Amino acid sequence: MRFLGRTCLIVLSWLPAVSTQRDGSSVIGSDQPLIASPGEDVILPCHITPRLSAVDMEVRWYRESFKIPVHLYEDRRDQTDVQDSDYRGRTALSRLGLQEGILSEPEKPPSL
Template structure:
């Protein structure tokens, strides 16, 4: 029996173990889109969410976003794929994207290390409503792509926010309402003053009546006390006695 046989067997097991342990995690990762349907209004900024599950660092890989249902340009038959955004070698390839998306797409590059390949589209228009495809061509996985449907609805009501944009038009439209509120506030203040003056007048009048009654009662009591000086007899009585 060869003495080197155990060492060869041990080395073989080490190679097998290293192969399975060091196999790339991207072989198990799949591309997923969630949600697969996004609704927005014209002018909104939307994010087409797409990621790898489980998360894998794909900073060195190429990421392609395209519109698979868009017909090829007849003036450019060689371009079969209508790209919206292409990320390659750490940056965007601008000469491959559709002109209508120039300056309006952003890839969350800082999230690529976590397997996040979501695409942000700025100021969406009705023409942006379509199905979008996220594709990672060099990903060593059975599922390298996912699709997201974007719906742009002009009648979509945006949720209200606590912040109000400082728009001169908005300020002008709010002036009549502010004036109405100011006038209503002035009328309310005037009513309050009138009520205060009326209440004060009533209180003063009641106080005067009470004082007068008290004074009259005191005077009557004084006149009715014994020994109080009486008034002079009328002159008519004196003259009547003298004539008699």
Template structure:
């Protein structure tokens, strides 16, 4: 009787031991640097498991603010487009071949300004789980600025500089013919369109004398800035470069 009781107790203890994941000690890593891209481009959001191991039989979820609304969900060895955020439907992909090496990177196509944000990459085998993050910044370089003259009867003549299609909001700088920054004499308004892109309109008053003004619309990206120059003659004839 005593031996049978001890055996039964041993079985009970064993049944309470937790399942052990083969992934214990592994971590999920995203990108430690923001990724900068532009509308219309394709990009790969990096993410991987280290040490390297297969994620083919795991659930892999990419999401932004809301865990339950995935940017992309790989579950039961297939992509779950039925629960995917509608804004990303048809624009994302995971590589099954790369999943075998623990590469969870997401291919995101045809970028939009609204895609900017922090993306979380989450993987689990049902017991173990890990999560990494990658920040994406989608920036749009707007149009070449145009300069025109706005003269209202009874008011001082002013120049108008316009440019559109920017994201995020650009900086507008006015300079005179000597290269002096005269931006403080200007006023600028910004409007956003239905796609989230910004248009800027900047005004600066001018005196009745010959001068040259340039309007620089500058982005904080490594791509080129746009600048236009206008020459104002003493007779208010305009010559635009």
């Protein structure tokens, strides 16, 4: 496996998602909880500022366990084999968005 040198970590939590990298760029997410009814699609807002391509980065969305991601983009592709089974086939990242540093992910919450 090739290491790309950069990793963007997105933690799905109630805490504001702001992380500053060594190069001065920041990963920015929502500072407010996102509320949806079961079965609704949700876009989890997240982007890199200043604008920076994330095509060659690792983008990992996760909830409780870093090792079991909700979504993992690495080596320029989605890594569905390690994805949390509750989210398999239900998450996506925009390839065009990644070029612009947009890490937003549509998510459909698990059925209750």
